[in-house]
Amino acid sequence: MDADIDEIFDTSPVPQIKEIENTNNINLDSIPEVLKTPEAKQLMQKLSDVGLLDSNWQPLDLSIAEQGYLAGEISSRLRIESKWKVLGMLWNKNPETLRQGNYQAVKQVKTSLFIDKLKIILR
Numbered sequence: 001m002d003a004d005i006d007e008i009f010d011t012s013p014v015p016q017i018k019e020i021e022n023t024n025n026i027n028l029d030s031i032p033e034v035l036k037t038p039e040a041k042q043l044m045q046k047l048s049d050v051g052l053l054d055s056n057w058q059p060l061d062l063s064i065a066e067q068g069y070l071a072g073e074i075s076s077r078l079r080i081e082s083k084w085k086v087l088g089m090l091w092n093k094n095p096e097t098l099r100q101g102n103y104q105a106v107k108q109v110k111t112s113l114f115i116d117k118l119k120i121i122l123r
Contacts, residue, residue, distance in 0.1 A: 031057070032086045040078050043122075047074075058091060063113045067093065068101025073118060078101055 034040065035057075047053045049056050053069065059067045071091075075083030084095035091098075105111040 015023050032089055034078065034086055035090065038076070043074065043077060046121070052118075052121075062114075063111070064097060064101035065105040065108055066101075066114045067091065068098045068103070069105035069111065069115060070118065071098045072102045072121065077122065 004108035033043065044053060044057045047070075048055060048057065051060055052062065058071065062070065071083060071087035072081070074087060080086050084099045087093070087097050103113065
């Protein structure tokens with residue numbers, strides 16, 4: 001099953017975390033305040049390193065269900081209270097669309113591979 005998960009993202013299962021001094025191309029003035037912490041920068045860089053986000057922290061080739069699930073995971077790990085609003089603002093998505101995407105993600109077999117991969121990446 002791990003081979004199937006790796007195939008989806010074509011990356012190694014556990015990337016090395018880089019020390020973040022200066023986030024690549026992201027303009028920190030344009031992101032929500034709760035995402036400006038060192039912990040948030042490190043998490044977002046990790047997601048960028050494995051190809052889930054681009055250098056501007058935007059989702060790369062993710063379905064709405066995957067984006068919703070990822071938004072929920074990011075918010076949970078960073079203890080963001082208004083998760084759909086914050087990630088919706090960052091990704092220029094309707095917060096309700098992300099919330100519904102998250103709901104759909106847990107019901108879809110296709111998304112279960114994404115969820116398994118994400119758990120490996122974020123452990």
